[in-house]
Amino acid sequence: MKSNVGNIDKILRILVGLTLILLAILGTVGVWGWIGILPLATGLFNFCPAYKLIGINTCKLKK
Incomplete structure (x- = not known):
């Protein structure tokens, strides 16, 4: 699985879930x-x- 959730999105998801x-x-x-x-x-x-x-990706791509 390739990451498609960025840092801010990740934090918000965890807070909402909890x-x-x-x-x-x-x-x-x-x-x-x-x-x-x-x-x-x-x-x-x-x-x-x-x-x-x-087709959404909020994760910043690493160069």
Whole structure:
């Protein structure tokens, strides 16, 4: 898998994912908050399958 998630995108995904999971654990948002696992995983792995499908790459290319 080639990285397609940049640094800022990665940080935002991890923060959003952790927030949603925390809210789900606390019962604030209900079960749908567990969807936070997806942005958390894509942030941790630096790869987003949806980005690959539509051709987006926020990762800076190394020269």
